[in-house]
Amino acid sequence: MIKFEHYKNLADFAYENFNVEGIYYRWSTQDCMTVDGLPYAGIFSSGTPNMYVATGYGKWGMTNSMASATIIRNLIIDGENPWYDAYNPSRQTSAASLKTLAVENLNVAVNLISGKLMAVPGDVEIKNGEAKVIEIDGDKAGAYRDEKGILHIVDTTCTHLGCDSQLLKRNKK
Numbered sequence: 001m002i003k004f005e006h007y008k009n010l011a012d013f014a015y016e017n018f019n020v021e022g023i024y025y026r027w028s029t030q031d032c033m034t035v036d037g038l039p040y041a042g043i044f045s046s047g048t049p050n051m052y053v054a055t056g057y058g059k060w061g062m063t064n065s066m067a068s069a070t071i072i073r074n075l076i077i078d079g080e081n082p083w084y085d086a087y088n089p090s091r092q093t094s095a096a097s098l099k100t101l102a103v104e105n106l107n108v109a110v111n112l113i114s115g116k117l118m119a120v121p122g123d124v125e126i127k128n129g130e131a132k133v134i135e136i137d138g139d140k141a142g143a144y145r146d147e148k149g150i151l152h153i154v155d156t157t158c159t160h161l162g163c164d165s166q167l168l169k170r171n172k173k
Helices: 003-018 060-077 097-115
Strands: 040-046 049-057 129-138 139-145 149-156
Touching: 040 060, 049 060
Parallel strands: none
Antiparallel strands: 040 049, 129 139, 139 149
16 A cells, blocks of 8 residues: 655655755555565566566565566576576465465464554653654554654554554553
8 A cells, every 4th residue: 555645745845855856756665575585586477478577575685686687688588597487476385485474474464453452551741752652532643752852743554554663562661
């Protein structure tokens, strides 16, 4: 789920603070990781022979993107690559990989639900340099009071999947 207002906020900030002639492209990403640990690189599917994909770098984008680019280049120019079967986006994964997928998705679900159900204390005092999760009109928010005593309020909901931020859950007592 992409929040387009975030693009607008970034654009507004850029126009206000820099000499920007125009914003021509936008880019968003998440660090996709495949269930078997190898990136997907190659033809997207048998039904799309001229569409290529490269993803699933698992936090190794600088190196895996180069390997993926080489595979795709070979497929386009030569029609083959010796590593294609290993990186094929349509490859079959082993049962061990499926177990990892199930465990990871269960972990995501548990954290999503627990974040949404987390109890928030009612009367909260926030000292300078301290952050806590608070409730405002029935919604959770992150609150931080800086060293000058100014209170900053942010939405704790992750823009990726809607989970509540794990970082702010560690309230100081």
